[in-house]
């Protein structure tokens with residue numbers, strides 16, 4: 001969706017949400033761009049080391065020079081360690097970034113992109129371009145280019161990465177490379193510690209070993225036995241195939257940190273017997289795999305997979321080879337490529353076993369608690385919590401779960417449904433640690449919109465904990481940093497926002513320098529994409545333990561869930577990220593086997609996540625919470641709107657047929673706009689009218705010297721509603737204002753009119769969400785027209801103002817409607833004083849809608865909550881709805897319990913904990 005947002009021409013059509021935590025990479029000072037190599041200072045003093053003098057080849061020297069430019073405060077010995085740990089310059093830079101951060105480094109992005117990706121004549125400096133004006137075709141071509149570099153990655157994933165980086169090809173490439181290099185070239189943890197001098201919690205792992213496939217060759221005896229195979233092996237030693245083998249192996253390498261896959265162990269030996277085992281694995285894989293599994297073999301299309309199944313049975317290695325040779329279109333390479341997928345499975349299997357081990361350890365502990373009798377071993381509400389408040393039973397379970405993980409040095413994700421009190425449980429846990437003597441420092445990173453709420457909850461629940469708010473202007477934060485580093489302030493917990501914690505090198509450096517005990521990340525689903533810079537930066541925070549809080553851990557696919565797990569348990573997962581990535585991002589290609597295939601993956605993912613995630617649903621644990629009733633309101637469009645929609649649909653269809661490259665996403669957005677309100681397009685202000693208006697504008701003192709042609713051009717790209725506002729603003733064109741009837745003319749407004757009237761009579765209070773700020777503008781006209789009292793909050797509302805607006809709504813019962821943009825009001829806020837949520841327009845991601853719905857349906861709600869979704873009949877919105885329902889099914893499959901005993905919550909605390917853990 002964010003892609004659509006950027007495609008939008010209307011600059012404030014979609015809520016830009018100033019605090020949406022996107023990293024502003026452009027903030028790097030451009031005055032620092034023209035760096036010249038430093039020739040003085042200790043950093044270039046590499047000749048002082050005789051070792052370096054002797055061993056430095058030209059390329060190492062060049063690398064050292066480059067790295068010295070980038071990391072001027074690092075010694076040559078440190079830089080050399082980085083260089084020696086990788087084979088390429090890019091790898092060295094990436095490793096340097098991970099190890100040293102950007103501390104003391106200037107304009108990394110600029111230098112990196114210009115210096116390491118020179119592309120004479122091909123460089124597209126997108127950084128200077130406005131997103132909104134970036135042509136869609138250009139975006140497609142950037143996407144294509146990036147996809148060429150990362151053919152294994154899903155295009156949508158890459159689109160997201162590009163979005164995260166404002167469509168800067170180089171920044172996206174860099175982010176993905178950093179990730180890839182992290183997998184392939186990051187030095188071992190001990191090296192990292194040596195270099196950095198202090199501990200870094202990052203994706204450290206051992207150097208890749210020798211590539212196993214290179215050794216996948218026949219023993220002389222076997223070669224003699226089978227001339228054909230011998231020929232094959234010979235061919236594999238040269239050129240392309242060897243290259244391919246190497247890269248395959250690199251991809252599927254790094255294995256688990258504590259050992260290699262059994263397959264690699266097999267191949268690392270020349271022993272014939274072991275070779276036999278490998279062959280047996282390949283034969284049995286090709287014999288038993290489903291169609292979808294076969295298509296996971298590199299270069300194996302669905303057609304080839306079908307052919308393989310037709311050739312079955314494969315009784316042994318020799319017949320397998322012969323059959324492949326005889327079959328049309330099946331190359332022997334496919335047989336060898338099976339190794340990649342077998343390897344992946346073994347890595348993931350090993351991971352599952354380790355996760356099962358942890359589950360067992362936890363289970364043992366819980367059994368112990370049961371045996372000891374719960375009063376001795378379970379943790380009660382910490383004494384320092386506000387005595388007038390009481391944790392609910394499931395919250396105590398949450399606290400016990402957190403304490404259990406802590407005891408076993410395991411990090412986790414508290415993924416209770418929205419509104420169950422994750423904030424409160426996290427605070428209770430920090431209070432528990434405090435009582436045990438762990439006084440921090442801890443860090444809580446939250447979206448800006450929930451910052452005030454966190455501070456308030458801390459004060460409310462645990463005033464004894466000293467909270468330091470790390471938030472403010474650059475200057476404010478500078479002072480705060482100095483106070484923190486010089487220990488001038490006394491605190492237990494730092495609370496900050498995602499933006500403030502990583503927006504510049506000094507912020508990031510602070511959280512690498514302060515030795516944090518716990519780092520808690522609220523709305524942790526913001527870390528669902530491990531390729532983003534935000535993810536990478538937050539990974540480097542110097543925290544002993546991490547805890548993620550999220551109400552929507554699973555959104556689009558299992559890979560996102562794995563990203564979250566990797567974030568909290570990098571030691572466990574980082575060595576398997578490439579396997580995980582492939583295993584969980586590939587899609588089933590056949591529909592008939594989809595369910596078995598998906599079921600298998602879901603079962604795997606469940607096993608992996610079991611020890612690390614605690615998720616309770618409101619329906620399970622909050623029996624006393626009033627129900628939530630969903631209502632779908634399919635709205636027929638108004639007559640004019642329907643005609644305009646059909647005309648637009650036909651026009652867009654023609655344009656798609658004419659130009660295949662036309663951006664489908666943009667087409668979708670155009671249709672969505674029309675489905676919501678016709679004034680989000682321009683049709684009433686014809687070119688003729690605009691010509692007249694642009695001439696009249698010259699009468700305005702502000703436009704006296706303006707060129708009417710240019711005014712006309714500006715007007716041409718505005719929507720009807722924007723032009724209407726312009727007419728309200730300038731007296732000379734006031735006559736051109738739109739008639740009220742047109743402003744109120746939409747199918748959804750027709751439904752809303754009666755609906756709001758009824759709700760008002762019933763004494764209900766309404767929270768009304770839209771994703772589009774301009775839609776909120778038109779809704780304001782509608783509410784004013786009907787004389788309803790309302791409040792509004794969107795991305796433009798000052799952060800400091802937000803809590804007051806929310807309090808206002810929660811305390812002044814005469815305010816009937818709260819207008820909210822999904823971005824600004826969808827996360828983390830409490831609006832239990834309302835009992836109706838209307839989603840004027842649905843989101844492509846149903847979890848964003850769920851987040852919005854649960855602002856009212858949460859602890860503290862006393863009335864039945866009605867969720868009403870408005871969907872325009874016969875429009876693109878109906879397809880979006882269907883798509884969304886499929887996405888929600890994945891979550892349902894993941895969270896449904898195998899035994900089907902949901903809802904029955906045992907009272908005994910330890911048993912409750914056990915049930916919650918799924919043990």
Ligand SMILES: Nc1ncnc2c1ncn2[C@@H]1O[C@H](COP(=O)(O)OP(=O)(O)OP(=O)(O)O)[C@@H](O)[C@H]1O
Nearest residue numbers: 390391392418419420421422423424551828830859
């Ligand atoms: N035990 C309790 N007693 C009284 N109020 C509670 C209790 N637990 C939670 N609350 C209140 O319930 C509301 C929801 O809690 P909280 O904001 O922590 O939920 P959450 O799970 O973090 O939600 P989200 O995922 O939407 O951020 C808050 O107003 C909180 O103060």
